[in-house]
């Protein structure tokens with residue numbers, strides 16, 4: 333009885349408070365009540381580059397689940413569909429809407445100076461996430477948070493160097509192709525540079541570099557074409573997991589074997605991201621030799637930046653995310669899977 337009485341009284345109080353406009357109770361898409369933080373409504377315009385990969389989906393999910401009404405935010409999301417023109421249009425929309433902050437996940441590094449000058453003229457801070465931008469005046473953005481893509485590539489090429497030495501393979505017998513990400517994206521630039529440098533240093537035969545756009549379909553198409561042109565490929569460097577899935581499909585469709593025993597004629601896959609649970613499973617069962625993690629959970633990182641700005645603080649200009657490395661021969665694999673609470677399983 334007492335519990336019922338307390339419940340009734342608290343409902344009356346909420347109705348009274350909401351009637352006075354002190355506590356606005358909003359209802360979310362599932363009909364669940366979302367009590368908004370009283371007297372706070374930070375408007376954030378997020379220009380996401382697209383939905384090309386599992387990494388991107390996890391990144392978008394992280395932002396959407398962080399910037400909720402209940403936490404005192406109004407989150408405006410625009411999907412650029414992998415086109416810079418769409419992202420520029422979105423930023424101009426945010427300026428018109430007089431948002432408090434613009435968050436940009438840029439599809440490529442260049443071409444942002446004009447629109448970011450417009451945001452600066454409007455007095456709207458711009459936070460860059462994930463890939464980097466290349467602008468003449470770095471006051472056009474407040475700060476950037478993302479990954480060190482060249483380091484990710486170095487982790488992967490260092491692993492391959494060790495694999496070659498342990499298995500007493502001659503470096504010149506490594507015949508590698510690179511299925512690159514979106515050309516001009518920092519992730520592609522850094523990962524490609526790391527491979528080129530390692531191939532030069534070790535004398536690996538870097539047969540070809542082809543754009544895979546970070547998508548499974550494009551990578552499958554490119555891998556099929558490469559297999560028709562070259563019969564000595566023994567390592568495929570995929571600049572994200574979705575490309576690795578596409579390459580594996582193409583290799584198996586061609587009747588070849590994906591695996592880590594290149595001396596037995598298997599074709600080794602090296603990948604990046606580690607978002608998708610299937611990709612991690614592939615590392616465990618040997619279909620993918622190793623994955624350099626690229627962590628997509630930027631929501632809480634951007635939130636910390638915005639909350640710091642809200643109280644007049646100044647965030648670091650560049651913040652790099654700590655990232656793991658997964659390979660079947662490293663105990664870190666199990667540790668990092670247990671710790672991770674995200675991932676998109678392919679149906």
Ligand code: GZL
Nearest residue numbers: 385387462463519546572626
């Ligand atoms: C990296 C990110 C890349 C991922 C891909 O931070 O920009 O774009 O590695 C994604 O999966 O498409």
